Amino acid sequence: xxxxxxIESMLDLPEGALSGELTVELCGTRRVILDGExxxxxxxxxxxxxxxxxxxLRVTGHRLTLESIGSGGMVLTGAIASVEFL
Amino acid sequence: xxxxxxxxxxIGEVTFSAEGGLCEDFxxxxxxxxxxxxxxxxxxxxxLTACCRASSYRAVRRPARRTGTRxxxxxxxxxxxxxxxxxxxxxxxxxxxxxxxxxxxxxSYIWVIDVQVEEPxxxxxxxxxxxxxxxxxxxxxxxxxxxxxRMHAITELSELxxxxxxxxxxxxxxxxxxxxxxxxxxxxxPSNVVAAFDGRIVEMQVASGQAMVKTGDAVVQGDLLxxxxxxxxxxxxxxxxxxxxxxxxxxxxxxxxxxxxxxPVREKRIVQTRWRCLWWExxxxxxxxxxxxxAVTERYTxxxxxxxxxxxxxxxxxxxxPCDATLRYxxxxxxxxxxxxxxxxxAATLEDAVIRRVTxxxxxxxxxxxxxxxxxxTEDIALQAPLLSDFA
Numbered sequence: 001x002x003x004x005x006x007i008e009s010m011l012d013l014p015e016g017a018l019s020g021e022l023t024v025e026l027c028g029t030r031r032v033i034l035d036g037e038x039x040x041x042x043x044x045x046x047x048x049x050x051x052x053x054x055x056x057l058r059v060t061g062h063r064l065t066l067e068s069i070g071s072g073g074m075v076l077t078g079a080i081a082s083v084e085f086l
Numbered sequence: 087x088x089x090x091x092x093x094x095x096x097i098g099e100v101t102f103s104a105e106g107g108l109c110e111d112f113x114x115x116x117x118x119x120x121x122x123x124x125x126x127x128x129x130x131x132x133x134l135t136a137c138c139r140a141s142s143y144r145a146v147r148r149p150a151r152r153t154g155t156r157x158x159x160x161x162x163x164x165x166x167x168x169x170x171x172x173x174x175x176x177x178x179x180x181x182x183x184x185x186x187x188x189x190x191x192x193x194s195y196i197w198v199i200d201v202q203v204e205e206p207x208x209x210x211x212x213x214x215x216x217x218x219x220x221x222x223x224x225x226x227x228x229x230x231x232x233x234x235x236r237m238h239a240i241t242e243l244s245e246l247x248x249x250x251x252x253x254x255x256x257x258x259x260x261x262x263x264x265x266x267x268x269x270x271x272x273x274x275x276p277s278n279v280v281a282a283f284d285g286r287i288v289e290m291q292v293a294s295g296q297a298m299v300k301t302g303d304a305v306v307q308g309d310l311l312x313x314x315x316x317x318x319x320x321x322x323x324x325x326x327x328x329x330x331x332x333x334x335x336x337x338x339x340x341x342x343x344x345x346x347x348x349x350p351v352r353e354k355r356i357v358q359t360r361w362r363c364l365w366w367e368x369x370x371x372x373x374x375x376x377x378x379x380x381a382v383t384e385r386y387t388x389x390x391x392x393x394x395x396x397x398x399x400x401x402x403x404x405x406x407x408p409c410d411a412t413l414r415y416x417x418x419x420x421x422x423x424x425x426x427x428x429x430x431x432x433a434a435t436l437e438d439a440v441i442r443r444v445t446x447x448x449x450x451x452x453x454x455x456x457x458x459x460x461x462x463x464t465e466d467i468a469l470q471a472p473l474l475s476d477f478a
Contacts, residue, residue: 037118040110043129066127066136071117 022052029080032059035073048076049086056086098140098164101126107155109134115149122146140166196225197364197397198257198388203264208245210384212262215242216251223397224365227253257395273470276324279312281305282469285333295327305333305467314473324473331468335439337461339431343424344454348412356380356405363398380405417455421448424457432461439465 004018015021025033038052043066048059064078104112109129116122122145127136138146143159150157172178199216201209216222219238221230232251239249239260248263279295286304290297295312299305314327356376360367383406388399415423425446432441443462448455 039114039118043110043113043134045129066113066124068123068125069113069117069127070123071121 022050022055022057024057024083026080026083029061030077031067032076032080032083033073034076037071038073050074057083058086059083094137095164098162098166099137100140100143100159101135101137101161101163102143102146102157102159104134104136104150104155104157105132107150107153109153109155112149112153112155115152116146120145120149135160140164192364193256194227196221196227196230196253196256196258197223198395199223199260200257200395201260201262203262208243208262208264211243212239212246212249212260215239216258216260218242221251221258227256230258255394256397274326276314276473277326278310278314278471278473279327279329279331279468280471281307281309281311281331281333282467283307283333283335283337283465285335285467287331287333288464289332290329291331292327292329294325295329297329299331311468327470329468330466332464333467334442335463335465335467337432337436337463338458339428339435339461340456340458341424341428341431342454342456343415343420343427345417345420346412346414346453348410350408351411351413353406354380354409358403358405360401360403361398362386362401367401376405377407380407417450420455421457424448424455428457428459432459436461436463436465439463 005015007013008015008018014023022034022036022038025035027033034050034052034057036052038050038057040048041051041056042049045064046060046062048064048066050057050059059076059080059082061081062079064076064080067075067077069075112134113124113127117124120142122138122142124136124138127134129135140162146157149155199213199221201212201216203209203212216235216239219235219242221235230253232253236249236251239251240246245265246262247265248261250261252259284304284306287299287301290299290301292312295314296316298310298313305311311331312327312329314325316323316325356374358369358371360369360371362368383404385402385404386399387402388395388397390396428446432444439461441461441463445460446457447460448457450456
């Protein structure tokens with residue numbers, strides 16, 4: 001366990017709050033909130049792939065839109081079909 | 087959401103489209119290296135559209151060059167773009183600054199004094215008293231000592247019980263409460279009850295004193311009905327006599343209506359109108375001599391906007407005087423008018439009486455119609471009278 005993870009555990013902080021790990025939050029099937037640094041690998045109408053710290057996340061669905069995107073994360077909206085780590 | 091939209095409009099927003107190249111790399115470079123935040127990002131086939139802050143748009147070009155993407159601004163929204171459009175018109179800019187300056191200066195003055203009292207005469211007196219203490223139209227708001235104004239108004243006008251003065255923008259609102267007249271103390275001095283009119287007693291309710299008559303007795307005006315001096319074993323006891331003595335009475339009224347009479351039928355009115363703007367007044371009339379017998383009424387109607395009085399309005403001075411006119415009636419009209427006047431007089435005089443029967447008798451004498459009405463009533467004829475000095 002890394003130092004930052006240990007601090008998170010000791011202070012009962014949300015996982016990834018200090019380590020910068022990607023946090024995925026799902027709001028029903030309409031919205032996915034990705035919190036943390038990530039690179040877009042693929043952006044299409046039905047698939048969005050992002051990579052963060054060696055992990056690759058794939059979101060599939062219809063009419064996927066980046067509601068907002070910045071250096072600290074992104075918000076993805078649309079009809080979400082699946083969220084999977086590859 | 088509207089707050090977010092408003093903020094976007096305030097900071098300025100640019101919508102751009104990006105075509106060709108690698109759009110994923112373009113987005114990564116833009117967000118991570120340049121630190122630009124994007125929203126409403128859509129991709130349709132090879133074309134990407136997104137929005138960013140107006141100040142960040144310059145940073146879009148470098149990642150676009152590196153990834154071979156062609157970027158084009160498609161829409162610009164926000165106050166900075168609007169301001170840039172009008173900023174080249176110097177006249178507009180000067181006008182806006184001048185208007186703002188004038189607004190700021192005028193906003194620091196009092197332009198309306200709203201005295202919340204029903205009687206217009208009292209409102210005028212209150213305004214006059216406020217003016218003496220330094221609260222008048224055109225006074226700077228900061229120069230008004232509200233506590234002093236309030237105290238001065240109360241001491242100046244004795245009929246006021248409470249005065250509250252507060253400033254509401256350019257309006258000084260004055261709430262006034264009048265002294266409530268105190269109820270007179272009931273008269274408990276020794277007295278008799280006498281007959282106010284001739285009549286025949288039908289009902290008696292003596293609350294205090296000694297009854298001197300009984301039901302069915304006929305009395306004339308001034309007769310003693312209830313005596314306040316009661317003889318007891320210990321001597322004469324003086325009391326305040328009180329009673330309700332209902333009696334059948336008869337009243338006769340007479341009116342005369344000539345075929346030709348002079349009556350005050352309408353008023354001569356002269357209205358002088360002025361437009362008022364702030365403290366200036368623009369007269370809209372030509373000067374005419376006005377006699378001294380005219381009564382003067384001032385009337386001010388402010389222009390209102392969204393329920394607020396503006397310092398612009400119409401000030402009217404109304405001069406009015408009674409004017410006599412000679413009226414000619416036909417015989418039928420005279421009879422009708424006579425009956426109406428008689429009824430009005432009887433209604434006012436016999437307000438508390440129950441009218442049992444009315445008989446009219448009209449005659450013509452020298453073009454004058456005389457109408458006589460006899461009203462048979464039932465009414466309270468008890469009238470308080472001081473005790474005779476022998477007892478008092």
